[in-house]
Amino acid sequence: MIDDFVVIDEVVPGVRWDAKYATWDNFTGRPVDGYDANRVVGTTALGRALARAQERAGSLGYGLLLWDGYRPQRATEQFRRWSAQPEDRLTKARHYPRIDRAEMFERGYIHARSGHSRGSAIDLTLFELDGRDLVPMGGGHDLMDALSHHGSTGVSPLERAGRRSLRTIMELSGFRPYEREWWHYSLLEEPYPDTYFDFTVAAVVSASTPVMYAASVS
Numbered sequence: 001m002i003d004d005f006v007v008i009d010e011v012v013p014g015v016r017w018d019a020k021y022a023t024w025d026n027f028t029g030r031p032v033d034g035y036d037a038n039r040v041v042g043t044t045a046l047g048r049a050l051a052r053a054q055e056r057a058g059s060l061g062y063g064l065l066l067w068d069g070y071r072p073q074r075a076t077e078q079f080r081r082w083s084a085q086p087e088d089r090l091t092k093a094r095h096y097p098r099i100d101r102a103e104m105f106e107r108g109y110i111h112a113r114s115g116h117s118r119g120s121a122i123d124l125t126l127f128e129l130d131g132r133d134l135v136p137m138g139g140g141h142d143l144m145d146a147l148s149h150h151g152s153t154g155v156s157p158l159e160r161a162g163r164r165s166l167r168t169i170m171e172l173s174g175f176r177p178y179e180r181e182w183w184h185y186s187l188l189e190e191p192y193p194d195t196y197f198d199f200t201v202a203a204v205v206s207a208s209t210p211v212m213y214a215a216s217v218s
Contacts, residue, residue, distance in 0.1 A: 034072030
């Protein structure tokens with residue numbers, strides 16, 4: 001099954017990535033189980049759809065910055081263990097300022113069975129090709145707060161425009177949004193809608209053979 005997974009930056013030219021869960025820069029405050037390489041991977045279907053999104057973004061002067069794609073099931077299990085631990089407040093102000101960490105699952109910010117583990121979900125934002133600054137969106141990745149919801153009234157007009165641009169690009173490229181997270185999109189037609197994988201990201205990186213996709217935007 002790993003043969004149907006790809007390293008996204010190898011098949012979609014021009015994308016940038018910062019695989020948050022392979023680093024210390026995430027809501028758990030440490031690298032997460034299963035992310036043994038700082039790369040973003042997903043199904044071949046996800047790669048093809050992101051190629052379409054990247055071309056659409058480019059026509060508007062933007063590029064895609066990827067934060068997370070395929071997520072090993074063991075990572076979600078680590079999230080659950082972490083959520084049950086006593087609060088240390090190390091990441092609370094940045095990632096969950098108005099809820100308790102145990103509420104992340106209850107409020108739908110984390111799921112015991114994540115679409116990421118099916119290999120066809122992506123967390124991302126836009127950057128400007130001219131200057132490479134991130135497009136203002138109002139709140140960063142994994143800010144578990146109402147501010148992150150689509151339609152939030154707490155963001156500026158400029159930030160709402162950024163979110164609309166990202167949503168339009170992704171929906172036209174075959175994705176559906178998640179209403180609680182402006183950065184999260186899933187394929188409309190997932191190749192593995194009922195399968196939750198648990199091989200490591202490094203396993204995909206080691207096995208990958210770069211093949212460039214044509215975007216075929218219509």
